[in-house]
Amino acid sequence: MLEVRVSDQQNGVGERLAPLEIVDDDPTSPSGLRAQRGLRPSSPMASSLGEEHSDPNDPMVGRTIAGRYKVHQRIGRGGMGLVYRATQIGLERDVVIKVIDAGKLAEAESEQLKKDVTRAAGIKARQLTSLVGMGNLDDGRSFVAMEYVEGSSLARMVSKRREKGKRPDMRDVFTVIKHVSSALNAAHTGGLAHGVVTPYNVMITKGSELRLSNLAFGAITAALLHPKGKGPFHDSIYVAPELSGDPGRLSPAADVYSVAMLTAELLSPSGLSATRGEAGDQVTEALNGRSPQLGQVILSALS
Numbered sequence: 001m002l003e004v005r006v007s008d009q010q011n012g013v014g015e016r017l018a019p020l021e022i023v024d025d026d027p028t029s030p031s032g033l034r035a036q037r038g039l040r041p042s043s044p045m046a047s048s049l050g051e052e053h054s055d056p057n058d059p060m061v062g063r064t065i066a067g068r069y070k071v072h073q074r075i076g077r078g079g080m081g082l083v084y085r086a087t088q089i090g091l092e093r094d095v096v097i098k099v100i101d102a103g104k105l106a107e108a109e110s111e112q113l114k115k116d117v118t119r120a121a122g123i124k125a126r127q128l129t130s131l132v133g134m135g136n137l138d139d140g141r142s143f144v145a146m147e148y149v150e151g152s153s154l155a156r157m158v159s160k161r162r163e164k165g166k167r168p169d170m171r172d173v174f175t176v177i178k179h180v181s182s183a184l185n186a187a188h189t190g191g192l193a194h195g196v197v198t199p200y201n202v203m204i205t206k207g208s209e210l211r212l213s214n215l216a217f218g219a220i221t222a223a224l225l226h227p228k229g230k231g232p233f234h235d236s237i238y239v240a241p242e243l244s245g246d247p248g249r250l251s252p253a254a255d256v257y258s259v260a261m262l263t264a265e266l267l268s269p270s271g272l273s274a275t276r277g278e279a280g281d282q283v284t285e286a287l288n289g290r291s292p293q294l295g296q297v298i299l300s301a302l303s
Contacts, residue, residue, distance in 0.1 A: 222247030
C-alpha cells in the first residue's frame with residue numbers, strides 16, 4: 001500500500017499535507033515504483049499519456065527552440081500534440097515541452113493561452129507542476145514549457161495495482177484526493193479552473209509526492225479539440241457533463257465534479273467504464289459498503 005508520512009513542508013497556500021511515500025517492494029516495477037495494478041481494457045485509465053513514445057528520428061530531437069530549450073527526447077503524445085523532454089539552457093534543469101499541433105491557433109486563441117499560462121505560472125503550490133514559459137516554433141506552432149516530473153501517472157499506478165487484484169485502501173484514496181484538492185484550491189484562488197482533472201494528469205513523483213499537471217490547458221483544449229468531437233470535454237467520464245455541450249461553462253464547480261469521479265475511480269474494485277452512462281451507474285456500486293457520509297459527499301458533488 002502507499003505509505004504516508006507527515007511532512008513539515010507547506011504547500012504554498014498554508015496547509016500542511018502528507019506526501020505519498022511509495023515503498024518499492026517489487027523490483028520488476030517500472031520507474032522504480034512498486035507495481036500497482038491495472039484496469040480492465042474498457043476503462044478510460046487503461047493507457048497513460050505518461051508512457052514514453054520515444055522516436056530518435058523525430059526532427060525536434062536535438063534542436064534548441066526559442067534559444068532556451070534543448071530537446072533531448074520525445075516522451076509522449078497527447079490530444080493536443082507531442083510531448084518532449086528538454087533542458088532549460090542556463091538553469092540546466094529538465095523541463096517538458098508540449099507542442100500544440102492539434103491545429104493552428106487563431107490570434108484570439110493564442111492570446112487566451114498566453115493569458116492562462118501567465119496566470120498559471122503565478123500560482124504557487126507544491127501539488128501543481130510549475131509553468132516555465134511558452135513561445136512559437138519556426139513553423140508557427142505554439143509550445144508550452146513546464147516542470148518535468150519524474151515518476152508515474154496515477155492512472156498507470158492504479159492500473160498496475162489492479163493487475164494484481166488489489167486497489168488503493170481508504171487512506172491512500174483520501175491522501176490522493178487531499179493533495180489534488182489542495183492543488184485545485186490554489187488554482188481556483190488564483191483565478192483558474194483546471195477542467196481536465198483526470199488520473200492521467202495526476203503524477204506521483206519518484207520522491208513520493210503528488211503533482212497535478214496541465215493547469216492552463218482547459219480553454220485551449222476546448223477551442224481546438226471540442227469542435228472536432230474530440231478531447232476530454234467531449235467524452236471523458238471525469239469531465240463535468242455540462243462541458244460536453246458548452247466548454248465555455250468551465251468553472252471551479254466543474255473541477256469539484258472531476259474530483260468526485262476521480263474518488264469513485266479509486267474506490268472501484270475494477271475501474272469505471274469509459275462510457276459516461278455506465279460509469280455513472282458504477283459510482284453507486286463503488287460506494288457500496290462505504291460510509292453514508294462519504295457517499296453523500298460524492299453524489300452531491302456529481303449532482
